[in-house]
Amino acid sequence: xxxxxxxxxxxxxxxxxxxxxxxxxxxxxxxxxxxxxxxxxxxxxxxxxxxxxxxxxxxxxxxxxxxxxxxxxxxxxxxxxxxxxxxxxxxxxxxxxxxxxxxxxxx
Amino acid sequence: xxxxxxxxxxxxxxxxxxxxxxxxxxxxxxxxxxxxxxxxxxxxxxxxxxxxxxxxxxxxxxxxxxxxxxxxxxxxxxxxxxxxxxxxxxxxxxxxxxxxxxxxxxxxxxxxxxxxxx
Numbered sequence: 001x002x003x004x005x006x007x008x009x010x011x012x013x014x015x016x017x018x019x020x021x022x023x024x025x026x027x028x029x030x031x032x033x034x035x036x037x038x039x040x041x042x043x044x045x046x047x048x049x050x051x052x053x054x055x056x057x058x059x060x061x062x063x064x065x066x067x068x069x070x071x072x073x074x075x076x077x078x079x080x081x082x083x084x085x086x087x088x089x090x091x092x093x094x095x096x097x098x099x100x101x102x103x104x105x106x107x
Numbered sequence: 108x109x110x111x112x113x114x115x116x117x118x119x120x121x122x123x124x125x126x127x128x129x130x131x132x133x134x135x136x137x138x139x140x141x142x143x144x145x146x147x148x149x150x151x152x153x154x155x156x157x158x159x160x161x162x163x164x165x166x167x168x169x170x171x172x173x174x175x176x177x178x179x180x181x182x183x184x185x186x187x188x189x190x191x192x193x194x195x196x197x198x199x200x201x202x203x204x205x206x207x208x209x210x211x212x213x214x215x216x217x218x219x220x221x222x223x224x225x
Contacts, residue, residue, distance in 0.1 A: 043215035044154070046213035091211050096156040
């Protein structure tokens with residue numbers, strides 16, 4: 001199985017901050033990397049697919065980059081509704097696997 | 108817009124079989140572009156892909172669960188289903204049904220909590 005490792009596991013930030021979350025794959029996955037946002041009590045929501053493609057309806061302050069084994073999710077200017085948990089997921093090969101999550105909290 | 112809704116018992120006894128159904132509305136489960144899948148999340152923990160099924164019945168399962176998982180599709184009802192046998196407390200989780208496009212998951216059902224307890 002491909003292991004996905006996110007860092008940090010948790011992060012405190014303020015509204016307006018620029019935030020970056022990192023995801024590393026245990027082997028190369030090209031650009032088969034997706035990012036999800038999950039709010040408490042809700043299902044995850046797809047934000048970014050194929051490493052850098054913005055899902056329809058997702059604000060442009062979210063962006064993704066990377067290829068191979070190292071990827072980043074960036075939120076350019078945090079909004080109150082962005083405080084949530086973020087997961088990366090590889091779709092390169094089955095079994096599809098997720099990172100452990102990064103909890104973004106208000107400072 | 109496409110919506111998915113899980114249904115099934117919220118409580119299952121140890122050693123029994125967990126059974127869930129996902130009803131798809133706003134689109135056809137017979138679309139050739141998509142797989143339909145199941146993902147679970149133990150309370151407060153991470154996400155685990157269980158498996159996916161195509162409308163024709165072709166399946167792909169997580170090897171960690173493969174021996175206990177069965178999925179099926181009912182195109183006449185626009186539904187797909189999950190069965191997980193010989194459950195233990197470790198199978199307690201929120202179970203989500205999803206549409207899968209090239210291995211990315213969108214949209215998700217709201218999720219249903221299944222507790223394994225006697």
